[in-house]
Amino acid sequence: xxxxxxxxxxxxxxxxxxxxxxxxxxxxxxxxxxxxxxxxxxxxxxxxxxxxxxxxxxxxxxxxxxxxxxxxxxxxxxxxxxxxxxxxxxxxxxxxxxxxxxxxxxxxxxxxxxxxxxxxxxxxxxxxxxxxxxxxxxxxxxxxxxxxxxxxxxxxxxxxxxxxxxxxxxxxxxxxxxxxxxxxxxxxxxxxxxxxxxxxxxxxxxxxxxxxxxxxxxxxxxxxxxxxxxxxxxxxxxxxxxxxxxxxxxxxxxxxxxxxxxxxxxxxxxxxxxxxxxxxxxxxxxxxxxxxxxxxxxxxxxxxxxxxxxxxxxxxxxxxxxxxxxxxxxxxxxxxxxxxxxxxxxxxxxxxxxxxxxxxxxxxxxxxxxxxxxxxxxxxxxxx
Amino acid sequence: xxxxxxxxxxxxxxxxxxxxxxxxxxxxxxxxxxxxxxxxxxxxxxxxxxxxxxxxxxxxxxxxxxxxxxxxxxxxxxxxxxxxxxxxxxxxxxxxxxxxxxxxxxxxxxxxxxxxxxxxxxxxxxxxxxxxxxxxxxxxxxxxxxxxxxxxxxxxxxxxxxxxxxxxxxxxxxxxxxxxxxxxxxxxxxxxxxxxxxxxxxxxxxxxxxxxxxxxxxxxxxxxxxxxxxxxxxxxxxxxxxxxxxxxxxxxxxxxxxxxxxxxxxxxxxxxxxxxxxxxxxxxxxxxxxxxxxxxxxxxxxxxxxxxxxxxxxxxxxxxxxxxxxxxxxxxxxxxxxxxxxxxxxxxxxxxxxxxxxxxxxxxxxxxxxxxxxxxxxxxxxxxxxxxxxxxxxxxxxxxxxxxxxxxxxxxxxxxxxxxxxxxxxxxxxxxxxxxx
Numbered sequence: 001x002x003x004x005x006x007x008x009x010x011x012x013x014x015x016x017x018x019x020x021x022x023x024x025x026x027x028x029x030x031x032x033x034x035x036x037x038x039x040x041x042x043x044x045x046x047x048x049x050x051x052x053x054x055x056x057x058x059x060x061x062x063x064x065x066x067x068x069x070x071x072x073x074x075x076x077x078x079x080x081x082x083x084x085x086x087x088x089x090x091x092x093x094x095x096x097x098x099x100x101x102x103x104x105x106x107x108x109x110x111x112x113x114x115x116x117x118x119x120x121x122x123x124x125x126x127x128x129x130x131x132x133x134x135x136x137x138x139x140x141x142x143x144x145x146x147x148x149x150x151x152x153x154x155x156x157x158x159x160x161x162x163x164x165x166x167x168x169x170x171x172x173x174x175x176x177x178x179x180x181x182x183x184x185x186x187x188x189x190x191x192x193x194x195x196x197x198x199x200x201x202x203x204x205x206x207x208x209x210x211x212x213x214x215x216x217x218x219x220x221x222x223x224x225x226x227x228x229x230x231x232x233x234x235x236x237x238x239x240x241x242x243x244x245x246x247x248x249x250x251x252x253x254x255x256x257x258x259x260x261x262x263x264x265x266x267x268x269x270x271x272x273x274x275x276x277x278x279x280x281x282x283x284x285x286x287x288x289x290x291x292x293x294x295x296x297x298x299x300x301x302x303x304x305x306x307x308x309x310x311x312x313x314x315x316x317x318x319x320x321x322x323x324x325x326x327x328x329x330x331x332x333x334x335x336x337x338x339x340x341x342x343x344x345x346x347x348x349x350x351x352x353x354x355x356x357x358x359x360x361x362x363x364x365x366x367x368x369x370x371x372x373x374x375x376x377x378x379x380x381x382x383x384x
Numbered sequence: 385x386x387x388x389x390x391x392x393x394x395x396x397x398x399x400x401x402x403x404x405x406x407x408x409x410x411x412x413x414x415x416x417x418x419x420x421x422x423x424x425x426x427x428x429x430x431x432x433x434x435x436x437x438x439x440x441x442x443x444x445x446x447x448x449x450x451x452x453x454x455x456x457x458x459x460x461x462x463x464x465x466x467x468x469x470x471x472x473x474x475x476x477x478x479x480x481x482x483x484x485x486x487x488x489x490x491x492x493x494x495x496x497x498x499x500x501x502x503x504x505x506x507x508x509x510x511x512x513x514x515x516x517x518x519x520x521x522x523x524x525x526x527x528x529x530x531x532x533x534x535x536x537x538x539x540x541x542x543x544x545x546x547x548x549x550x551x552x553x554x555x556x557x558x559x560x561x562x563x564x565x566x567x568x569x570x571x572x573x574x575x576x577x578x579x580x581x582x583x584x585x586x587x588x589x590x591x592x593x594x595x596x597x598x599x600x601x602x603x604x605x606x607x608x609x610x611x612x613x614x615x616x617x618x619x620x621x622x623x624x625x626x627x628x629x630x631x632x633x634x635x636x637x638x639x640x641x642x643x644x645x646x647x648x649x650x651x652x653x654x655x656x657x658x659x660x661x662x663x664x665x666x667x668x669x670x671x672x673x674x675x676x677x678x679x680x681x682x683x684x685x686x687x688x689x690x691x692x693x694x695x696x697x698x699x700x701x702x703x704x705x706x707x708x709x710x711x712x713x714x715x716x717x718x719x720x721x722x723x724x725x726x727x728x729x730x731x732x733x734x735x736x737x738x739x740x741x742x743x744x745x746x747x748x749x750x751x752x753x754x755x756x757x758x759x760x761x762x763x764x765x766x767x768x769x770x771x772x773x774x775x776x777x778x779x780x781x782x783x784x785x786x787x788x789x790x791x792x793x794x795x796x797x798x799x800x801x802x803x804x805x806x807x808x809x810x811x812x813x814x815x816x817x818x819x820x821x
Contacts, residue, residue: 053393057408068407071767079411079768095771096803098413101497103797104771107778139551140777143786146554147779154782162559164748164760165566166780169518172762172770189774190460193794198454208475216471239470269471274461283467381550382538 073171076104093174104173108136108144108188110166111178116141117148126308128276135187138275192274197267199223216240216269224267226257239284240269244277248307251314278303387524389440397436398803400515401522402769415807423811423821430811434804438503441511441527442546450505451816455498457793499806500798502813504791507775507800510537510555511545516801517778517785518770519557520565521763529565534558549787556784560754567756568763577752773799 061069071077080097092103108116112134119130120141131138154161179185206222208214217240221228228234237243246253247268255266271280281303285296329338343349343360350359355366362368369375391397391405398410416429439447474481506512514526514535527545529535535542537555549555570578748759772778775792778785791799802809814821 051393057393057405060408060411061404065404065407065411065765068768069764071762071770076770077767078771079407093771095769095801096410098415098803098805099500100805101500101796101798102801105774107772113779137788139788143552143554143777143788147777147782147784147786150554150784151779151782159782160559161781162563162783163781165559165563165762165783168566168762168766169770169780172767173772192461192463193458193792194461195792196457196459208479210477213470213472214475219471219475239467241466270461271466274463274466276463279463280466283463287467378544378547379542380548382540382542382547382553384538384552384554 071168071172076174077172078104106174106176106188107170108140109170109175109177112176112188113144113148115178116144120145121149126304128304128308131191132276132279134185135189135191137189137191137193140189192276192279194270194274197223197273199264199267216271217243220267220269224257224264226255226266239271241271241277241280241284243268244272244281245303247272248277249310278307389436389524397433399440399522400437400512401524402763402766403522404765407765407768410803413803415805418807427811427815427821430804430808431815434503434802434808434812437803439506439509439512441523442506442509446546447506448816451502452505453813453817455501455504455793456790457496457498457501460794494796496793496795497798497806498793499810499813500802501791501793501800502809502816503802504800507773507791508548508787509545510535510542510547510549513549513555513776513785513787514557516773517776518566518772518780519562519783519785521766525565529557529561534561551787551789553787554784555787556782559783562783563760564755566763566766567760570755570757574752574757581752771801773801775799 068077068079076093076095078093078095080094094100094102095104096102116130116134116136119125119133120127125133127138127141130136131141134141136144151161176186176188200223202223204222208218215237217234217237218228229237254268256263257266258264271277274280278300282296282300285299289296325341327340329340330336331338345354350356355363357366357369359366370377389399391399391401391403391409393405393409396409396413398413399406413433416426416433418426421429435444435447442450476482507516511523511527511530514520514529515523520526520529530545530547531543533541533543535555535557537547537549537553539554542555750758752758754760773791775788775790776785777788793799804812
């Protein structure tokens with residue numbers, strides 16, 4: 001919206017000496033100095049149509065704010081300073097001048113997105129491998145594959161796309177480009193993020209003799225309140241990443257402590273909990289055998305393969321178990337597939353008295369509360 | 385829900401919006417003073433300022449129920465560091481490492497800005513996530529898109545703006561709405577064109593027999609449109625060509641190079657699309673076919689010419705550049721008029737540029753039936769607000785995004801986009817704790 005023109009000032013040509021000479025043009029009205037404005041209004045009793053704040057705003061928009069109106073392709077254009085305007089090009093782009101902790105981080109460029117799709121879908125590489133190669137989080141890779149798949153489908157169907165919009169957005173925000181041939185791919189984001197476990201928030205005073213080596217495994221046991229490992233067991237663990245293989249093969253092998261409500265699994269060391277635990281093993285091998293590069297990579301590949309096989313098997317087993325309890329009914333000529341699952345009447349599914357609100361089906365004496373005031377019916381999840 | 389969220393200048397509140405009023409408020413916002421104010425007053429004003437930005441469309445009681453004092457954070461682990469030490473080095477001595485080695489940690493020196501994540505639960509909301517993925521120009525608009533049924537979650541229409549996204553949820557907004565929300569508005573002239581187009585189509589509907597004539601007319605219109613856009617593309621070149629002869633040749637050369645670069649930059653991303661209306665598509669394919677055929681004929685002669693040019697290049701670069709861009713403009717002109725195109729004068733590069741110009745024209749056509757200014761261009765001041773947080777993965781082409789995970793804090797940075805520093809977010813976080821500070 002253009003600044004409002006004071007109609008009296010524009011039309012009244014009889015008083016040229018009271019108004020400034022530029023008053024008749026819309027664009028320059030914001031630049032008139034406030035003193036002349038005041039001066040021109042000294043006999044007026046009507047409220048000012050253009051407030052001081054509005055005037056200041058349009059003044060700012062026409063001077064300092066003018067650079068923010070349009071972007072320069074390939075550069076960010078934030079309030080806290082354009083890279084070229086302020087000369088600090090290597091500093092992270094910050095959209096909010098008042099918040100130093102929020103950084104506008106790079107997004108995947110179109111080429112990189114397509115490359116991810118090609119590697120996963122066409123070259124049949126695993127998410128884990130592509131994640132390590134390109135330095136992209138595994139969840140993001142899965143999402144990219146889903147989105148590119150969808151995009152291709154929509155292109156094939158001839159649905160409308162927002163191509164000029166996409167181009168403009170990629171010009172405005174930082175992007176991670178795909179490396180050219182012979183270049184090293186710049187990593188998009190840290191892939192080995194360790195989520196801070198709530199039980200590590202406590203400050204615990206735990207005395208340990210100085211002669212004893214206190215490792216990450218021991219620290220995890222202390223945080224989860226488990227007794228210290230026996231010496232025979234502890235001696236077998238030369239490095240916390242030795243635990244990785246067993247836990248990947250059988251996640252249920254993690255020890256439990258506490259009873260009833262308080263039962264919890266023993267907190268595992270960071271080497272186990274990071275998304276790519278095999279990379280620690282790789283580093284260890286590299287250090288131990290600096291001259292056997294090929295053998296080290298070979299062993300790493302084997303370990304990753306083993307891990308993927310184990311994960312795949314577990315997924316299949318879970319799927320089979322689920323399928324076993326579901327009966328599929330597909331009536332002839334129908335486009336529906338009915339999945340019928342027997343209700344299980346256990347304490348967990350129906351509550352102690354068999355009438356818990358989350359129990360399946362209609363139950364005698366338990367009123368349906370869905371029409372009551374204040375019952376929230378907004379879905380909590382949508383099946384993909 | 386009535387929109388009480390005005391961006392008034394007198395209050396100076398910051399909102400989740402791309403309006404220029406908001407930009408001005410953001411620019412002039414100062415942290416409220418703490419001197420001579422009680423702790424309660426400090427918390428109150430911090431809360432008021434941050435709630436005006438974070439979920440002003442959410443009732444206070446609703447937000448209080450959503451608030452969680454537990455804040456998610458991650459530490460990026462370095463595998464080399466993990467391999468080098470099993471933790472015993474860090475716990476050696478009196479429990480915090482031997483003094484000589486304790487200075488090795490880099491990330492330890494950077495604190496995790498926990499309280500900057502105070503409003504993280506609101507980022508799960510569907511309307512906020514749509515705004516964060518740059519699909520709407522304000523959260524209010526995103527909310528309207530959801531209510532009007534333009535948004536799907538995992539392929540199903542979702543009409544609740546307060547739906548809390550789960551990690552892995554895919555949401556998609558109607559691309560036309562996104563283009564409308566993020567594009568520049570129509571000018572008065574364009575609005576008039578739209579009205580005329582609408583009147584024309586209404587008349588066409590009334591009289592069935594005129595349908596054919598109408599189709600012809602629209603075809604003609606489209607042809608004219610393409611001609612217009614091509615002309616606009618070439619106008620810059622022409623202005624360069626027509627400037628005074630007295631200008632220094634070096635200066636002219638610079639200008640020419642600037643133009644060529646500009647054209648290349650404009651066209652750099654447009655060569656991946658295949659979708660548009662039929663007639664334009666046909667037109668485009670015809671043009672490109674024509675160009676290709678011409679090109680195949682003239683190839684040998686052109687190559688010899690190129691050699692000659694290369695020999696002459698160091699002597700008169702300016703001249704040749706002028707000549708080539710002149711050829712480019714001629715070719716554009718020819719393409720625009722729909723007649724035969726003489727591509728013999730074009731270099732490989734220029735041919736490529738021409739082709740991409742045509743593609744660009746097809747992708748971003750002049751179409752008065754759209755609710756935004758065409759050809760589409762981003763709205764003013766959009767770039768000042770354009771960022772996409774890491775917890776979203778967005779595909780702008782189809783206007784779809786995946787909510788990957790909940791936002792987290794990490795050493796030195798927080799993922800929740802907030803315009804306020806810790807001097808505001810910390811008292812605001814304290815305000816919402818059950819046991820208030």
